[in-house]
Amino acid sequence: MKNYLSDREMRCHDGTPYPAEHADRLEELRGVFNPLREMWGEPLYVTSGYRTPDYNRKVGGRPQSQHLQGRAVDVNVLRATAWASIRVDDAGLRAADLVTDELAALALRMHRQGKIRIGGIGLYHSKELGKTWRQPFLHLDVRPGRLRFFGSHVSELLEIWREVKG
């Protein structure tokens, strides 16, 4: 299968490369990302991969964040430039949330079918931050153990999961 998750996308935003000692975790993440991207059929944009402890503090990440361990990616359905053209009063804002829900549903369906193994999934809708809006995103990680759900829209995510399970 083609690799869609580059080393460059996975490095920390402060420039620190993805740690070589976690190569097995990166392979596990690619085992989730690549089949998902293939089924999705359109580009997915990684906004956060590996994070150093310093950088994680700076962006207000949780101290136990899976990003610190190289086990997580945050995924946007829109390129940053496309997102920037969406205005707050635009119906596109809601549309971007709905497309992110669709991506969550696909990821959970594939997990349910045993095509990928997700450890944690987080659904975040668009959110006002001062005068700008944060793009909705999906957090995916490969932590060990049973599937965990979280995010600003965790109840919606659980509803999607119930539908997927049927």
Ligand SMILES: [Zn+2]
């Ligand atoms: Zn994340």
